[in-house]
Amino acid sequence: MQFELVNVEKVYQASEESKVFGAKDVNLRISESDFMALVGPSGSGKTTILNLIAGLILPTKGTLRHGGGDITALSLEERTKHRLDYMGFIFQDYQLLPILTAAENVEFPLQLKGFSQSEIRDRVKWALAQVGLETMGQRFPKQLSGGQQQRVSIARAIAGKPQLILADEPTANLDSKTAQEIIELFKKLNQDYKLTFVFSTHDQRLIDQVKTVHYVKDGQISDTRTHHA
Amino acid sequence: MKAFIFLLKFSYRNLWRSPKRTAIMLLSLAIGTGFIIWDLNFANSGSKEVMKEFLAQYAGEYHVTHLDYYSDKNKKEFDNFQTISDDEIADKRILATSTRRVTAPVFVSGEKKTLGVLLTGIEPEREKALTSLAQAVTTGRFLAPEAQREIILGKRLARRIDVKIGDEVAVIGQALDGSVANDLMTVVGLLDFGGGDLEESLAFTQLASAQEFLAMSSDSYHQRIDFDMKDDTTPVLPGLAVTKWEEILPEIGISVQFVDNFTWIVSFIIVIVISLGLSNTLMITFLEREQEFQTLNIIGAKTSWVATALMIEVFMLGSVAVIVGSGLGHIATTLCYYFPIDLQLFTGGQPIIMGGLSIQPLVRFYPVISYYWKVPLLIYFFLGLTMIYPLIRVIRRSKNAI
Numbered sequence: 001m002q003f004e005l006v007n008v009e010k011v012y013q014a015s016e017e018s019k020v021f022g023a024k025d026v027n028l029r030i031s032e033s034d035f036m037a038l039v040g041p042s043g044s045g046k047t048t049i050l051n052l053i054a055g056l057i058l059p060t061k062g063t064l065r066h067g068g069g070d071i072t073a074l075s076l077e078e079r080t081k082h083r084l085d086y087m088g089f090i091f092q093d094y095q096l097l098p099i100l101t102a103a104e105n106v107e108f109p110l111q112l113k114g115f116s117q118s119e120i121r122d123r124v125k126w127a128l129a130q131v132g133l134e135t136m137g138q139r140f141p142k143q144l145s146g147g148q149q150q151r152v153s154i155a156r157a158i159a160g161k162p163q164l165i166l167a168d169e170p171t172a173n174l175d176s177k178t179a180q181e182i183i184e185l186f187k188k189l190n191q192d193y194k195l196t197f198v199f200s201t202h203d204q205r206l207i208d209q210v211k212t213v214h215y216v217k218d219g220q221i222s223d224t225r226t227h228h229a
Numbered sequence: 230m231k232a233f234i235f236l237l238k239f240s241y242r243n244l245w246r247s248p249k250r251t252a253i254m255l256l257s258l259a260i261g262t263g264f265i266i267w268d269l270n271f272a273n274s275g276s277k278e279v280m281k282e283f284l285a286q287y288a289g290e291y292h293v294t295h296l297d298y299y300s301d302k303n304k305k306e307f308d309n310f311q312t313i314s315d316d317e318i319a320d321k322r323i324l325a326t327s328t329r330r331v332t333a334p335v336f337v338s339g340e341k342k343t344l345g346v347l348l349t350g351i352e353p354e355r356e357k358a359l360t361s362l363a364q365a366v367t368t369g370r371f372l373a374p375e376a377q378r379e380i381i382l383g384k385r386l387a388r389r390i391d392v393k394i395g396d397e398v399a400v401i402g403q404a405l406d407g408s409v410a411n412d413l414m415t416v417v418g419l420l421d422f423g424g425g426d427l428e429e430s431l432a433f434t435q436l437a438s439a440q441e442f443l444a445m446s447s448d449s450y451h452q453r454i455d456f457d458m459k460d461d462t463t464p465v466l467p468g469l470a471v472t473k474w475e476e477i478l479p480e481i482g483i484s485v486q487f488v489d490n491f492t493w494i495v496s497f498i499i500v501i502v503i504s505l506g507l508s509n510t511l512m513i514t515f516l517e518r519e520q521e522f523q524t525l526n527i528i529g530a531k532t533s534w535v536a537t538a539l540m541i542e543v544f545m546l547g548s549v550a551v552i553v554g555s556g557l558g559h560i561a562t563t564l565c566y567y568f569p570i571d572l573q574l575f576t577g578g579q580p581i582i583m584g585g586l587s588i589q590p591l592v593r594f595y596p597v598i599s600y601y602w603k604v605p606l607l608i609y610f611f612l613g614l615t616m617i618y619p620l621i622r623v624i625r626r627s628k629n630a631i
Contacts, residue, residue, distance in 0.1 A: 054527070056527060076532075077531050077532070077533075080526060080529055080530070080531050080532075081529070081531070083527065083528070083529050084528070084529025084530075085529075087529075088528075089527055089528050091524070095520075095521075095524040097239075097521065097524075097525075098246065099239070099242035099243055099245075099246050100239070100242065104238075107235070108528070109528050109529055111231075111232050111235045112232075112528075112529050112530055112534065113529075114232060117231050156528070
């Protein structure tokens, strides 16, 4: 099912005179098993576009669509449920819940979705195995390295097998070797399970690996390049 | 169900992410709960002990009289003097725990002065067994059961009419048949009520002397005063009036009620003060986790889920606190049962004057079961109020973007 941004504009207005375009005339189509990056310097608007795709903010103009449905028409709680049902998130600073173990962090969105206990157990096991942490499920985040925490974050995002995974600067806090491992993991998940990834990044190593790169400048997609494997 | 258990686990773990802070909140709530329970039990037991001692001295738990004995509904006037007899009171339990009295307003005349007082004819042995009236005789002696025409007076009364032990006083009144009644009685003892007003307005003589003075038959009397303090129920006696002490002495009942209500007001204030402190701590705790709430919202937790988790967290904290607090309160109350508190600790060693009588109660605490659910309810209520504002802040701020 496609995610689509059609002529989307997002204006941040502090006063009548000062208007800031977070996004301007953005048209973006995300198809199944896409592996794409939004690239641009800080403040270029790539995170705003990510937020718009997630329905975390609403556009001032334009439409957000998913499978033909209009996400902008949904209420706040409906958009939250929409994210839970169709999306996974990976954050720059991992955003794991410190009071839950790695396995419980992965379990969290599955509990919200109301899966059965056996299905939750299977999915958590599968997700942790995918990120190579099957033996570390009982550890708390503070007992894990940065790279391991990001792996847990990835496991949490993929456990529900969502249609779209949004990752905001996922390698920014990692050392070079770990970042490379994480990028390889993303690639593997995309290739093996056809998981769809949209990254917001300026990590060249990640940019080099994605299939599609959208360059963002002043809230607009200024250029799009496609890599052919 | 499993999702709810997960929610409970999530809330429980959150509670202990900052153990010191949680322990301080828990302790302040628990100590507050415990203190309120102890304080309420203190006020309740204190009032009861004070009342018991007061009633045991003289007034009694309830009075059995003729239906028309009291001529006004406030039980303050009794100028009809209708009598009753034991035959009319079939209840053996009442006869076993009560004593007969005859009352009459009279003039007592000494060397220098004549004053109006209430003369009460009593059964000396029964009064000794049931009341502490005999102990209030600090000069001279109590009435001898077999003697006649003996009188004991309040100390202030004796001083005012200038009589001492062994002196004779003239007693003048009105007999039941309307004739003038007069007699000479010998002062055998002086009553010390700690300087209370009753010292000036009471005089006691043997029941037989009073009956003779008032031209009554020996089997009739005005009141049977019951001293069964353990039984709170008021019996129903057909054809007779049974009047509880609260009706006879409403001002005393009101002051006891005032103490109870005031203790509840103090309890409310304590809970409000604790709640304000808690509210601030909860606010800090919640705001520290603001980013976490945003993350929860982003990955799909509805605001209602987050709010429920926080409410469960506070409910758990409150539940542990009220359980521990109730335990503490109960232990303190039980200790004060075995080691009663002398109320004179709070009066600088002076006796308490109540209703014209001096009392020196030792307060033994009796736990009141209803406090063990009323106080936790009060705590939960204010805990609920306490978290409203922090919760609104969290809900408002947890809808941000990445």
